[in-house]
Amino acid sequence: MxxxxxxxxxxxxxxxxxxxxxxxxxxxxxxxxxxxxxxxxxxxxxxxxxxxxxxxxxxxxxxxxxxxxxxxxxxxxxxxxxxxxxxxxxxxxxPAHEPPPFDLFRPSLTAQPATLLDHAALTLRHPQRRHYWQIAAASLCGFRSALDHCGFTEIQTPKLVASATESGANVFSVDYFGQTAYLAQSPQFYKQIMVGVLERVYEVGRVFRAEPHDTPRHLNEYTSLDVEMGFINDHHTVIALLTEVLQQMLEVIAPLMPELPRLPQRLPVIHFQEALELIYQQTGEDARHEPDLAPAHERWLGEWARAEYGSDFLAVEGYPMIKRPFYTHPNPMRPAYSNSFDLLFRGLELVTGGQRLHRYPDYLAALASRGLNPDPFEGYLQAFKYGMPPHGGFAIGLERWVARLCEVANVREVALFPRDLNRLTP
Amino acid sequence: MxxxxxxxxxxxxxxxxxxxxxxxxxxxxxxxxxxxxxxxxxxxxxxxxxxxxxxxxxxxxxxxxxxxxxxxxxxxxxxxxxxxxxxxxxxxxxPAHEPPPFDLFRPSLTAQPATLLDHAALTLRHPQRRHYWQIAAASLCGFRSALDHCGFTEIQTPKLVASATESGANVFSVDYFGQTAYLAQSPQFYKQIMVGVLERVYEVGRVFRAEPHDTPRHLNEYTSLDVEMGFINDHHTVIALLTEVLQQMLEVIAPLMPELPRLPQRLPVIHFQEALELIYQQTGEDARHEPDLAPAHERWLGEWARAEYGSDFLAVEGYPMIKRPFYTHPNPMRPAYSNSFDLLFRGLELVTGGQRLHRYPDYLAALASRGLNPDPFEGYLQAFKYGMPPHGGFAIGLERWVARLCEVANVREVALFPRDLNRLTP
Structure with a gap:
């Protein structure tokens, strides 16, 4: 044979x-x-x-x-x-035991979304659906190879935690031998702790968000690509690394996609306040006193970056401190603004990142100013108590990245077995 | 500068x-x-x-x-x-804010185990502890590169599931928007489903075991390296792949370890029944009617493999069906025995693997014979209803692998932030 x-x-x-x-x-x-x-x-x-x-x-x-x-x-x-x-x-x-409830040989799947999700074992066999995941897998490969090349070490950190990562809201609770545990919303605290050990780390892992919204962009469990690095100057060091990582991800994806998004060698960066000013001047919409970007403004900025820089990506830096988590590092020159950024990909937020606080007293002050008790954060705060370099990082949502890349409207079409408000199976 | x-x-x-x-x-x-x-x-x-x-x-x-x-x-x-x-x-x-509660410059850490775990952010900075994790990270790299080379695709599957993976026991329950969800004990069902899509898949992810034992070998959350492949002959195809994967893992680890365990080109394999017979003949202990290997027998077999084959690894195949999960494929010639195996590493179980059932009626019969209702398994059973090739795979526990490799008695010393019966922090 x-x-x-x-x-x-x-x-x-x-x-x-x-x-x-x-x-x-x-x-x-x-x-x-x-x-x-x-x-x-x-x-x-x-x-x-x-x-x-x-x-x-x-x-x-x-x-x-x-x-x-x-x-x-x-x-x-x-x-x-x-x-x-x-x-x-x-x-x-x-032999198959039954005829499939819908055809896999047609160019696209025509059954109802719920039917397709109910039959994920079959749906995912469709060449287009399989292709979405192959792009996801190639993205993971490119992500890791860029970081391995830059001297990063992979970490694996717990998803069962004793307290919520960033705030008390939107966490799933778990019965842990009679105690209450929570599912980690991100590996944020752990990746920062590990900067004290290995300086440059990344993690590919599942994160859990108990957000009760039912939108085409949100999943309650998804794959997060997390990076954190020490000895940075500020968030611009992080943006430069992010650019390199995205370039490598696109390079590995290239054989799978006829047309790649445009990412210039030097990623365009605009300051939050400057972005609102620009929107005001060009559209007459005055959002200059808003603390965040509205989705419509993100879309507008996406169009602008494409026209102005020939780029499908735009970093918006300097979001007001008031809208960022407590560990965010302020801009030392303009302390109401942060050394953080969002990356817009085709006008949609894809990545959040920035510089973090690194001095222990700064953490105590940041927690106090938000009325947070430092006790639940003890294991995390140790990292700063015992000396931490200036550091920062970012997180990319895998499924959102693939959906945007493949121009699929609903993130559920690219996730392997999506979890949402109404769906826990298959 | x-x-x-x-x-x-x-x-x-x-x-x-x-x-x-x-x-x-x-x-x-x-x-x-x-x-x-x-x-x-x-x-x-x-x-x-x-x-x-x-x-x-x-x-x-x-x-x-x-x-x-x-x-x-x-x-x-x-x-x-x-x-x-x-x-x-x-x-x-x-500047550090306080003096550390124990010295990091001594060759080994001398504080109490609980103190060391309570101060993980500091403990992990010790060169030896950091080294254990570097070996773990190198293992992950070798695992993936071996499988990428063999045409496998990485997958990421949900950890929030609607029913327990293998049995109803030992699962953590989660409040999921008012419904009860569970934390996945393994990606077993998903990796099998994905064989129907991509034929050869692997996943590196966290798994959750609500086992209430407090031993030096068990964690309640750990990193599992999972593999599944289609179009196999039987479990020997899986053992051959496992050998290749372990070889590559050791190759990547080699620069970090002065002495590697011995893994012959051809992994020694012994049948379960033959192993018990050998133990009886050589030690006089008659366990020939037992359905599983006792830890002492695993240790004895580890010694025997080292003496007989110069190997630190030994695969034991053909465990009785009665002790294996319902999806296990029997040996067609001796149906009381399974086409499954355990890999002993220095006399301790490290890997479980084998061939799985692939015909839909076989699944229905296997569930029925164990008195299990097929309904909660519907999304999984679809994969078999709509045609699945003969397939099999294995799972390696990362922390146990590193502990055994570094000859560390307690798996908590090599895990980044261990979770056990009494510990959810840091």
């Missing part, structure tokens, strides 16, 4: 007897000839069947049955990939 | 003016001369101080303060790394 090749390898084996294996994607029966499409992890292959007995048997087999096909690879310009299999010998590996 | 180099780069800069930065690890004052040890993420450097005013100022600075030192790199055979800094200019970046 010849050994298996992938459907995408057929063109390298023209004229040879080969074996492919995969799922029965589609069978088209014409008079005297049938075309079987086999799907494997990489692609599709067409098998030409001239024996009507074989076609009839195949027709009885439900779609998605797992099969093995041996045949001769023949170059045929009109075949979908330029090569097809002739004179096939077909073996059923595992 | 010269730019910063790491302490480990000093020997490449002998005779030059250089800058290092890091933590005040130790100061030794002798008459007329002082030695300052600076620690950075990579190592230690000795700084020679002949100016007593500087020494006195440094002495007032608590250990773990963050400093920058510029000086001339001088080759000195008696210096710890062969090079030390002379004529230093020292800048304090961040």
């Amino acid at each position: 010849v050994s298996r090749i992938y459907t995408t390898q057929l063109s390298a084996h023209v004229g040879e007897r080969v074996q492919i294996a995969g799922w029965k994607h589609r069978l088209r029966r014409l008079s005297g000839i049938s075309f079987l499409i086999v799907r494997d992890k990489h692609g599709l292959a067409q098998v030409v069947i001239e024996d009507d007995t074989i076609s009839t048997e195949l027709d009885r087999l439900y779609q998605e049955s797992v099969i093995r096909v041996e045949g001769i690879a023949i170059a045929t310009p009109q075949a979908p990939s330029g090569v097809e299999l002739h004179h096939p010998q077909i073996t059923v590996i595992t | 010269v730019s910063r180099i790491y302490t480990t780069q000093l020997s490449a800069h002998v005779g030059e003016r250089v800058q290092i930065a890091g933590w005040k690890h130790r100061l030794r004052r002798l008459s007329g001369i002082s030695f300052l040890i600076v620690r950075d993420k990579h190592g230690l450097a000795q700084v020679v101080i002949e100016d007593d005013t500087i020494s006195t100022e440094l002495d007032r600075l608590y250990q773990e303060s963050v400093i920058r030192v510029e000086g001339i790199a001088i080759a000195t055979p008696q210096a710890p790394s062969g090079v030390e800094l002379h004529h230093p200019q020292i800048t304090v970046i961040t």
